Amino acid sequence: MKNKYLTIILMFLSVNLFAQDYLGIISYNTALPMGKTKDYISDYSWKGFSFEGRTFTNRNWSFGGMFGWNIFDQMSTDLVVIDDETTGTAVKGTQIRYTNSFPMMVNGHFYVGKRKNTLRPFLGLGLGTYYIVQRFEIGIFQREVSNWHFGLAPEVGVLWALSRSTSLILSAKYNYAFSSGKTVYGDTDNSQSYLGFNIGLAFSGY
């Protein structure tokens, strides 16, 4: 009998000791385009997801990595004007514009409060790359450019424990990709940015 209680106590201790050693996260991502991203596509993006893994190094800190995909697309009939010093070009037609952004980052997060708290706010920062593909379709023509950008992504969010091993995760993440290559219009300032609003599920591993 004594051994049985001891076993149960040890079992719970071990669970508590190693609970949330790892977090596996799958998120549905939406995004508000900003800056140059918004100049090209102003519509809100409802298409995106990400996978993420985090390892806790102690009670308040985790480090990990993520991969995501955000799709921005929009139909436009705006006049496209491309000017240089001596010539002016204007293009009119129904256009379909796409921006696909694939962030791949390592990240660190700081968590407020104790692990057993139902709500655990956190702050994070991601560093890494964005692979961004812009496509411009007009008439029967299309043009596509793709570039690797160095980028960073500060994040604020909260883990909301639904059960011992599962949490709802809500976060807002500012994504900034430093200028790289040229835009689909040939502009050399090709920085891209968007504010992501993410909802997902986080699973802790023991």
Added chain:
Amino acid sequence: MRTDLKKSNKIWQKYLSILFLFTLMVFLTSCYTDYGLTSADYDVVVTKYDKTTDFNSLKTFSLVDSVFHITGDKDEPDSDLLSREHDRLIISTIRTNMLNLGYTEITNPSDQNKPAVVIAIQALGTQVDQYYTGGYYPGWGWGGWWGGYYPPYVGTTTYYVGTLYIDYFDVAASESDPNDNLVAPWYATINGLLNSGQTEDRLVNTINQAFDQSPYLEIK
């Protein structure tokens, strides 16, 4: 308690699966939105102008009396892919736009009565053959999977594209050009699908658009 926890975990595992499937579904169905484009949505109007030209000083124009078909054969004036039935409409629409911009037409140009601008119109028909293959055939099997297969060839689709070029030549600049080149400080290129309906409306709309998006041509 342990059983409850396991049960609870299982429920959330199930929710994860649902969320994952939902996410996948959203992607599979809406990654590439179907915008329901019509043939008129494939019309494109491009204009380009030389910023160093003072368009306000070019007040008179003459218009060629026919549309030149680009055939690749100088002895063959008519393209197989283009009809002549819209030539008059094209010319009259351009004339109306030029007059509305304040230009004066010179109908019988001569050395003594030269226009400042000559408008030339060219048309090109192109046949585009597109070969496409079907999707991945996933294969089938009993007692093991036979593996997939990409059919090497499924079908072709052919469409016809028409391009209309409107060139605005500066007569004085062309005559004095040291290389004897014609100088076109403005041109418009209009591209669209041929034989896809509403041709007259689309021609008028796109020609008007070319002038509308070029406000610097106006004589003030």
